[in-house]
Amino acid sequence: MAASLLSVVSELFGWVYTICWSLSFYPQPILNFRRKSTSGTTIDFPAINVLGFIAYFVSNAAFLYSPRVRREYALRHHGLTPTVQFNDLAFAGHAIIISGITLSQFSPAIWGFDKRGKRGAGARVSRSILGLLAGSLIGVAIIAIIVAAKHDEDPEVGWAWIDVVYATSYVKLIITLVKYMPQVLTNYRNSSTHGWSIWQILLDFAGGVLSIMQLGIDSYLQGDWSGITGNPVKLMLGNVSIFFDIIFMVQHYCLYKGQKGKAFTDGEQDPLLGDAAREHRIE
Structure with missing residues (x-):
């Protein structure tokens, strides 16, 4: 009875965190659209x-639907199945679409937004991020080549295709470790969170907590905590998100509360403000 109840709770947490994380992608593009x-x-x-x-979508799809990867996972984790669930795949697919839309907003001609200077902070992808993207792709390719060359090894102890899946999932983990830093630094330089939606952070925080709780429940039901170590990306995604969400909340509610930022105090206009408010602010 208790196990059945926990299974229901796990599934509920899974879909609620999926909804929270999925909704967290909307506040920023909506705010950008409102402000033009x-x-x-x-x-x-x-x-x-x-x-x-x-990367997250591909690794989740492999854990869910690849018989070979699932067999290799079972060999390494006491015959158990991966703790990845369909809601993880659904979340990843949705995130790709909305992130792509948000990325397109940085092309002013597409959306009719105000043009940003090409040299302005955040206007172009930084070299460090481009390097990380290239390095991630090269890293996965190297692992795939190694596995292809040693495909006859015992998958339980040697190289196997599950290692390519893990390498792909680690791309998502590495990206999560660094992706928040440019915005944290932008808020710091501006002395403001103006233009950065706090609602995406609150929803992200709730999703991170529920994600970790679901992973813990699933591992408890299996009677083996390797369900957590066997899915390190899901565990780290929740913890890293929570860590940076707390930083953003401190910036928004404590450090820079109510501040418009250096760009706006220097005369940049905010489209959401009326003409009178703009004139008053500039004066």
């Missing part, structure tokens, strides 16, 4: 998110 501007935010975040969620 992407000022105050950085292109690095959606750019790196697209690749990250493609």
Whole structure:
């Protein structure tokens, strides 16, 4: 009875966190659209998110639907099945689409937004992020070549295609570790979170907590905590998201509360403000 109840709770948490994380992608593009501007935010975040969620989608799909990968997972984890669920796949697919839309907003001609200077902070993908994207693709390709060359090894102890799936999922993990930093630094330089939606952070925080709780429940039901170690990306995604969400909340509610930022105090206009308010602010 208790196990059945926990199974229901796990499934409920799974879909609720999926909804929270999925909804967290909407506040920023909606805010950008309302303001007709992407000022105050950085292109690095959606750019790196697209690749990250493609990697997450591919790895989840493999764990869910590849008989070979599932067999190799069972060999390494006491005959158990992966703790990845369909809601993880659904979330990743949705995230790719919305992140792509947000990324497209940095092309003013497409949306009719105010043009940003090409040299402005956050207007172009930074070299460090481009390097990370290239390095991630090269890393996965190297692992795939190694596995292809040693495909006859015992998958339980040697190289196997599940290692390519893990490498792909680690791309998402690495991206999550660094993707928030450009925006954290942008908020710091502007001394403001103006233009960066706090609602996406609150929803992301709720999703991270529920994601970790679901993973814990699933591992408890299996009677083996390798369900957590066997799905390190899902565990780290929740923890890293929570860590950075707390930083953003501190910036928004404590450090820079009510501040418009250096760009706006220097005369940049906010489309959401009326003409009288703009004149008053500039004066």
